[in-house]
Amino acid sequence: MNEQPTDERALPAYRQCVRDAALQGRAVIQRAVAQVEATLDARLQRARDVEDRNLVHESINLLHRHGAALAEAYSGALLAEFGRAVASVAAAPASASAGTLKFAELELVDDNRMQESVEVLRTQQAVAAAVEHELPHLNALVCAAQGLRTVQAERNPLRPETYVRTLRHVVGEFAVPEPVRLRWLQFLGEALGPEVVRSYRSLIETLRAQGVSEAGFQIAATAPERARAGAPAGDRPLTSLTVHALRRLLAGEPEAAAPAASGAAPAEAAPATTFGETVPAAMEMLKELRDVDAAIQRVRRREREQPGSGDAMAQLRRALQAEARRPGQSIGLEVVRLMIETLVADPRILPPVQQALRALEPALLQLALADPRFFSNRRHPARRLLDEVVSRSLAWHSAGEPGFRDFLGPLVEAVEALATTHVTGAEPYEFALQTLQETWDRKLSRERRRREKAMQALVRAEQRNLLAARLAADFEAGPHLALAPPIVAEFIAGPWCQVIAQAQIDGAEEAPQYAGLVPELLWTLLPHATPTAAKRLAQRLPPLLATLEQGLKSTGYTGVQVRRFMQRLSDLHHATMQSAVAARPRPEDRPAAKEELQQLLGPMLESGGWLAPEEAKQSGFMDSLPATHHPLFQPTEPGPAKTVPAALPDLPLQLRPGSWVELLLEDGWSRWQLAWSSPGETLLMFTNAQGxxxxxxxxxxxxxxxxxxxxxxxxxxxxxxALDAVADAALMNSFEFRF
Known part of the structure; x- marks a missing residue:
């Protein structure tokens, strides 16, 4: 394996590679457009159907008109997509598809959108196949250019799906008829693969010419996979489900009787029906459900009598499929199977929780017969139970961490109760959910109070910071700060606005006094060379300094910080008393003054805000990268902490409340959930299972x-x-289907 540098000397080559790839995107689309125009021209000559001929003709004309703009837009959008790929590297591994569907959107999107997803997925596979030879080399070079010693394919933002996702986005931005858009996607997608290959080869040559050698390959993955599909595409559970069948199920359309399961006797036809959003077993289904219970008992009896006779779960699934009387029931059973298969294959979920989910599957399958669409209704207790169990389980990085056993014990008991009750309605799930929530919350009541106290501290800081920012803008807009010494201007616009804002929020009687102190402070810094002026300054300065000290301490500044600033202010007053002419402040001195002020009073947030020491303590505030002896890369990628993959500039991490992350702190990796994001987007608060x-x-x-x-x-x-993975699997089976 070639040893690669772990400092930042290679990063310029990486940044240049990303820029070059984005710039080449223009030529990629230009050549693809030219090829598509030629292809469509040939197709136009062969077209005999009038409608098809008109559509092809319109597609050619609009592509000719918008081709240049399409290529230009693609280059810029590609750069943005590269940035997003870097920012979400742990959430979007290379196996994620650019053409995936959202299960919850299946009822809302039309046939054109479905066909578009099919075309994008087809393009995804075609481009991936085209670059099969070049991509491993590009991955190795890009990782090396980032300072990594071993290859992590997900660290390469130039992955094929990024090009396909960008194509879909850019084509969607043009105001053309939907059939034309589909033609563009279809034919541009076919032309995209060879052009991406050409771009990859150029980038590989450039990186090698700059002296970058390929990073080595490792066997074990070092980053958690995003379990959108639970497993890479090739390992997804097999199914014959199609998007068309899913849409009909979710829409509740009347359907004919379900075909009998393989190897089972034909099911008796049942009248067509529609599905309610969430209903318990209807009266007319009681006999069917009794038959289902009997089938379940037969399977379990056979398993007890012959423990090694086969997979009991597979037998149970076959028995339930044989008992299904409606197509919706058969589809619902298949969706539940795929959903559970995906969840138990999710590497983020610990094995004991995966086992509990597997044990819950029989009860969910029975529920699917009574209410085939329960999983699509977020308000259904069974769906809420699944969401709650999986979401809470993500709090633990390993089963040995504190609190996990307290979480798992009640869960196993609830699952056993549901699995042995033969439930077909919502009530047992509602009871189980409430019992679990009460049990878990009772154990976490103290931790919840700590979390609420931390959130209150941050809310208080956020309110103060927002008001302080408005006050600072008012002062900056006035004529006074421009005449003040730079460090005093920074003090007024920063810490002192915090003092005024906190006093106003608290309704303190000192608030007007703090606001009125600003012109007085600025006056004291004017030249006072005459004896009369000096005497007047000597009289007015002590109460002003006392007010300054009082205000700073009321906001949480320590005595040491206040004394340091007061000494600096005293030096400024002494200088003004010795001068007959005020020094003219220069705007370029403000940055240095801001840095000096932070050395005296402590660091401000990059937004200009500030946290008091008590607020920082209550919320566990972090103001810098943690000092840790652990390498920031995995053991297969040794390197100093300063070695970081270079992201494109000004691309923040995309997080939202409820997101789970892993943090590398002094004691190693641990799981944290984003519990709160401030309205002004200046503060984030993470919590763990211990509160x-x-x-x-x-x-x-x-x-x-x-x-x-x-x-x-x-x-x-x-x-x-997991449900999105079901939609993806159905989409994979829909390649030949025209919506």
């Missing part, structure tokens, strides 16, 4: 992510991702 808190700015969160010390575990509900 501990860490708060930070979005900028620090992005820096931690780029340094490899923060990685996204889950950006949303895992059950949503």
């Amino acid at each position: 501990d808190t860490h708060s930070m700015t979005p900028k620090l969160a992005a820096a931690l992510s780029q340094a490899g010390a923060l990685r996204l575990v889950s950006e949303g509900e895992a059950v949503d991702g």
